[in-house]
Amino acid sequence: MSYNRFAYVYDFLMKDMPYDKWLQMVQDFKESFGIQGKKVLDLGCGTGELTVGLAELGYDVTGVDLSDDMLMVAREKADKAGVRIQLFQQDMSKIEELGTYDIITIFCDSLCYLTDEEDIKNTFEKANEHLKPGGLLLFDVHSIYKMSQIFMNQTFSLNEEEVSYIWSCFPGEKPNSVEHDLTFFVQEDDSDLYSRFDEFHTQRTYPIHQLENWLREAGFAIKEIQGDFSGSRYTDESERIFFINQKI
Known part of the structure; x- marks a missing residue:
């Protein structure tokens, strides 16, 4: 999915999104799972709002997106903030040769742009390949509700x-x-x-049990599934479902 001109109005339209809560989530799970390293791979990074935010918190961040326009905006944003990030134009279901990371994030429903089941499975497998042992995969999707x-x-x-x-x-x-x-x-x-x-x-989006099965097949232990930004288990009316997974 390439955003074309949409990349240049994306931040305006997303200005009310709770990016600080996503950033805090990374911090909280890094601490609670005892992750020592600070290398993060941000898949579907878009215009880099979270990528740059993580870099400002001291993380060594690499961003990946399919849209060259989105990455151009992300680069401008990083330069303005005075932080160093690496950016690559790749399909998240086919990432290659990016090294290994302590945490991989796929936030802001980016995974929902993969409309083929095989692409979801491949993304989980590629994420596992690019994680260090015990590393975390954190992502969210729109709920079926x-x-x-x-x-x-x-x-x-x-x-x-x-x-x-x-x-x-x-x-x-x-x-x-x-x-x-x-x-x-x-x-x-x-x-x-x-x-x-x-x-x-x-x-x-996909039923929760289906995502769970694909995650296990890819080599992950599912640690928590939360609803919205509540920090609690999802309900039938949760709009955003968060998966917290650890590489076995």
């Missing part, structure tokens, strides 16, 4: 001075998938004119 009850057949809109959008959600072709049809109107620099562009994205 969120896909079916919050996204499905809904239209969302935003009307602000710099960016406006119309975002419509439709059932996807595969089980538990949603197609996002987005139309953006972005203000041109120093102008009253707006340019329009369209994006089409597909996301898919």
Whole structure:
């Protein structure tokens, strides 16, 4: 999934996301599992908000994303923050020769952009290959509840001075998938004119038991499954499901 022009409005649209909670989660699980090293691989890093945030906390961070545009924004962000990160354009299900890490993260529902079951399995296997013994794989996905009850057949809109959008959600072709049809109107620099562009994205999630099976097959012990940012077990109405896994 390549984001094209979407990369340049992504941070504006995601400005209210609780990035600090994701960062704290990494800190908390590093401590609770006694992880001594500070090498982190951030898969699906996007514009690098979490990648840069981790670097600012003293982690040795490598970011991977499929979108060159996203990585360009991430590089600009790292340079502005004065932190050093490595960035690679690779498919998370096919990562190669990136070394080994203490922690691998796949946050902000990035895994949901893999709509093929084999790609999910391959991502777990590749993550295992790139983790040190006892290393952690931390990721989150949209819940089936969120896909079916919050996204499905809904239209969302935003009307602000710099960016406006119309975002419509439709059932996807595969089980538990949603197609996002987005139309953006972005203000041109120093102008009253707006340019329009369209994006089409597909996301898919999977039953929790299915993800558990694939994780075990890939060589992980599933330590916790949490709902939202509660720090507690998920419920039937949790919107985001967190998996905390350790390489066996």
